[in-house]
Amino acid sequence: MKRKWGTVLLSTLVVSSLTLSACGSDTPSKETKDKAPSGSTDKVSTAGFPIVKEPIKLKMFTRTAPANGPFKDMPVFQDYEKLSNVQVEWIEAPTDGFAEKKNLLFASNELPDVMYRSGLTPLEAIRYGTGGQLIPLEGLIDKYAPNLKKLMETYPEIRPAITTPEGHIYAIPGIVTVNSARTDKRWMNQAWLKKLNLKEPETTDELYEVLKAFRDKDPNGNGKQDEIPMTARASGGPGLGIPVADIMGGSFGLDKQLGYYINIENDKVNIWMGSDRNKEMLMFLNKLYSEKLLDQEVFSQKEAQYIAKQATGNTGFFFDQTNNPMLGTKVNDQYIGISPVKGPHGDRLQLSAPVPRDFGAFAITSVNKNPEATMRWIDYFYSDEGSTLLRFGRQGDNYELRNGIPYYTDAFLATGNQSKITPYAGGGAPHLISEKVASFINPPQVQEAQKKLDPYMPKIFAAPLFDEQTAQQINILRNDIDKYYEEQTTKFIAGALSFDKWGEFQSTLKKMKIDELQKLYQDAYDKMKQKK
Incomplete structure (x- = not known):
């Protein structure tokens, strides 16, 4: 597996196409810049499923790795749609040329509701956030993202790594709490x-x-x-x-x-x-x-x-x-x-890489009419249950539990289709990687190797937001x-x-x-x- 952390350390501020204008003529006004648009909050549950009683639709722009299949065919999103009542229309762009397509969306102001697995750089998050094309998320996290909020409390290094000097959070990272997923x-x-x-x-x-x-x-x-x-x-x-x-x-x-x-x-x-x-x-x-x-x-x-x-x-x-x-x-x-x-x-x-490993993995744009439901939607993947669904698919078909830990079944491994059923293959998906969901990347041989590294891992400060x-x-x-x-x-x-x-x-x-x-x-x- 390619070293994902090495390619996604939060340092990179270089954006090849940022000469394009960050805002089109339809950019939201100054009044909308420092507050998230409000959807029908009375229809969004703060706990449990479904998230909304009546189905809603969201357009999500995402990067696809060469190994991935279509997102609409992945069990995680098929099953989660039934569970959440949130229907997702995926706008997929391959890794090659992805940055250019992403920048063009912002330059033309033809935005989706969500940037998913979008690899937003710190500079992009700041620019598009202060320009009003991405909405601040800190209030939504506090009310509608209990899993993410708990992780931010447990790992205090997460918040400063994703918070602007003005106190806003415009993008959510992938979060890695298992050491072996943060080292070579x-x-x-x-x-x-x-x-x-x-x-x-x-x-x-x-x-x-x-x-x-x-x-x-x-x-x-x-x-x-x-x-x-x-x-x-x-x-x-x-x-x-x-x-x-x-x-x-x-x-x-x-x-x-x-x-x-x-x-x-x-x-x-x-x-x-x-x-x-x-x-x-x-x-x-x-x-x-x-x-x-x-x-x-x-x-x-x-x-x-x-x-x-x-x-x-x-x-x-x-x-x-x-x-x-x-x-x-x-x-x-x-x-x-x-x-x-x-x-x-x-x-x-x-x-090693920091706990907030994949900066800019998820962001909500200003055209999104259901930001509360959207935050509830993504928060599920910052739980072990949601991350298991994202990484392993369907129990029985794709994985089995051994002592409460999911493992791909031998029959499914034999198909070689692991990367087709999950967006985590190829890196950068917004979710939690904990010891409970890391069996494929953290088998016993890797665990033994990691034990020899643990004593020598200093505390890592992630790249700051400027x-x-x-x-x-x-x-x-x-x-x-x-x-x-x-x-x-x-x-x-x-x-x-x-x-x-x-x-x-x-x-x-x-x-x-x-x-x-x-x-x-x-x-x-x-x-x-x-x-x-």
Whole structure:
């Protein structure tokens, strides 16, 4: 399974098409901006089902992943329509080109009632919210979303991550309370370790020696030097970094707080791109790459290639959230999760995503005439019962309960249709992922791997929401800085840029106003602390 958190860390403020006008001629007036439109509240139940006595219809715009089937054919939405009395007309757009279609809806002001699984960025939420095209949700949450409200009380880090400086919530995230869905596991080939009489590495030096043995000592026994000692995904996406650098950064004390290249120590924000610790980490990865211990395709391989390498058994060390690519293959028991390795300064951090993992997953637009019923509709999926329906479909047909936990039936697994029946496949669906609904992504092998990561997971502060002016300012700064940083990082690791150029690299970051960017994040962090 692809690392969803890595692609949806709440940091990204870059919007490719925001030169389009946020509001058309029919944009709601100023009077409507700070209050949600009121539907027939006397007809909306505050608890239980149906949500409304007489059926209502909602138009929802959504992204569909390549693996998904039509939303109207999914059991979750067919069954929930009967339960809730809310009929949904889905306006589907594939992942490729989705952002452009989404932006066009707002630019033309031809809005649906709901943006579902829409991946709204923080800048989009602020812009379309203050412009009156998205309505504030905090009052609706308080009255009509008991499940979501309880989660926000239980996990206080959720509210500041989705609340604007003015106190409004314009979009609801996906919420992940199970740790294993917020981390990449560190999968190591234990069959190779045993054959070569090696122990699990505990330090970066020991990892280096293990990888050399994987390269040189023919652990697969075919007489060829064709083993891949270590591999990783090629890209985390624009502004999201180089995955192998993110994962190894924890061994050098490099965290990713506030959804960016940030450490927080004693309430001080430090963007560490040009730091000595980062230089050390990149030099270590350069050594692995230059000695062919790190996959030579690590910067170019497609997702399908990376997944295929996991299932071959010919890889020594790789990273993934689950063991899904290995399931059903002869190599499944060949791998074991290991702990983060300790770096030269004793650092041993595990990168993870925050509890509010998928920002902008759900929003209600200003054309929606039934916002109260709509909030009740989505709130169900922030309960274990609703999330079970969304993720697993129909009991008996698709899943069975074992000790109260849903598992896909063997017969249904054999069909290979899991991604056809649920919108969670492909990531970004607004719902709760808890231990009670995570059996498919959190089987025993993954649980054991996660136990080795839990002691090293710091508290994560999600990316803050900025006012529109500040968000635009950050967007401009990061457009240049992120692109430059990721290009240079790749060159440093691959040996295309000498570390003699590190001073020039630091100077260029300064010229790009990285200190100004750091101050903006510091101000946002200070405001977040004040709200608690």
